[in-house]
Amino acid sequence: MSWSEHTVMRDGVRLVCRDWGGAGQPVILLHGLAGHAGEWDTVARSLSPGFRIVAVDQRGHGAAERHPQDVSRAAYVCDVVAVADQLGLRRPVLIGQSLGAHTAMLTAAAHPEYVRALVLVEAGPGIADPNTPSKIGSWLDTWPTPFLSCEAAVRFFGGGPLGEGWASGLEERDGGWWPRFDRDVMVGSISENARRPFWDEWSAVTCPTLLVLGQAGFLPPQEFEEMLRRRPATTAVSFPGTGHDLHLERPGALHTLISGFLDGIG
Numbered sequence: 001m002s003w004s005e006h007t008v009m010r011d012g013v014r015l016v017c018r019d020w021g022g023a024g025q026p027v028i029l030l031h032g033l034a035g036h037a038g039e040w041d042t043v044a045r046s047l048s049p050g051f052r053i054v055a056v057d058q059r060g061h062g063a064a065e066r067h068p069q070d071v072s073r074a075a076y077v078c079d080v081v082a083v084a085d086q087l088g089l090r091r092p093v094l095i096g097q098s099l100g101a102h103t104a105m106l107t108a109a110a111h112p113e114y115v116r117a118l119v120l121v122e123a124g125p126g127i128a129d130p131n132t133p134s135k136i137g138s139w140l141d142t143w144p145t146p147f148l149s150c151e152a153a154v155r156f157f158g159g160g161p162l163g164e165g166w167a168s169g170l171e172e173r174d175g176g177w178w179p180r181f182d183r184d185v186m187v188g189s190i191s192e193n194a195r196r197p198f199w200d201e202w203s204a205v206t207c208p209t210l211l212v213l214g215q216a217g218f219l220p221p222q223e224f225e226e227m228l229r230r231r232p233a234t235t236a237v238s239f240p241g242t243g244h245d246l247h248l249e250r251p252g253a254l255h256t257l258i259s260g261f262l263d264g265i266g
Contacts, residue, residue: 003044003055010082013070016063017083020044020053025116025262026089028080029055032098032122034140034179034186036062036169039097042251047258051093056083058100060185062169067182071189076103077110084114093262097121097247098218099190102198108209109201117265118209119258122217122244124227125198132194133187140183146176153177165248203230210235210261212254214242235261 003018018037027047029040037055044053057064059079060071068075080103084092093116094104101123108115147153150167157166170177211227211234213219228234237257242249 006054006087008079008083008086010079013059013068013075013079014065015059015079015083016057017087018044018055018057019087020048020055022048022050022052024051026052026084026092027054028083028089028092028094028104029053030058030080030094030096030100030103031055031061032096032100033136033190034061034169034181035097035100036180038062038168039165039248043247043255043258046252046255050259051262052089054083054087054089054092056080058103060181060189062180066180067185071185071191073103073106073192076189077107080104080107081111081114091116093117093119095119095121095258096123098123098244099193102126102193105205106198106201108207109204112204112206115207117207117262118205119212119261120209121212121247121254122214122219124211124219124223125202126193127220127223128194128196130194133191136190137183137187140179140186143179146174146178148176150177160249161251162245162248165245199226199230202227205231208233208235208261208265210237210258212236212246212257213238214244214246214249215240216243217246218244 003020006017008015031039037057040055059068096104101120153167154163157163171180239246
């Protein structure tokens with residue numbers, strides 16, 4: 001099964017969606033910071049026979065608007081609602097990784113009538129760290145752009161499915177391979193998370209929630225424990241031998257886990 005492309009406009013900002021079709025429960029897939037919709041291709045292809053799957057290039061990322069003026073958390077949330085409304089995705093399940101999962105959580109908190117269920121991969125309410133934007137900027141500055149080849153990019157990002165997933169987000173132009181985002185837009189997109197945690201929003205979520213962690217992921221144990229203390233009905237699973245990008249490392253296992261969770265909520 002292949003996907004078709006849709007463009008969603010909100011307040012002059014272009015969002016680009018990969019629509020895998022299907023007539024089942026709508027599902028919106030949200031990538032993380034500096035990511036792209038294509039990261040979800042393997043999971044989307046596996047889920048699509050039973051669900052209506054739409055993966056989004058969010059503002060500032062991929063084929064979407066490269067330099068949006070507003071990169072607030074609220075802007076990302078409103079984009080998800082616009083995608084659901086304009087594509088007719090009634091009460092979608094929101095599945096996100098990293099910053100995309102954070103966006104999914106905030107959307108469910110602000111618009112409980114819109115969201116059927118949540119799957120959060122490697123994300124939580126966060127722990128405020130004013131150094132986060134500079135850390136992200138420094139990490140992006142280590143990218144040897146332009147990459148001389150796609151193969152060089154795959155090696156830089158760790159090789160295997162992980163490296164291939166990251167490298168597939170690049171574009172070929174001017175004799176090299178470049179990121180499809182602006183560094184400063186990425187730093188701005190994470191800045192609000194650095195200023196405060198979002199515990200009130202996590203507590204306000206009412207829909208069924210699956211929390212998926214990589215054994216070597218980014219979520220601190222104390223944040224995970226507090227999430228379960230505040231919402232003990234949350235289903236939580238840790239994948240052994242995986243890191244922050246487990247949706248790229250173990251897409252088949254993640255598909256099985258998500259399918260079981262969604263079957264369980266009816």
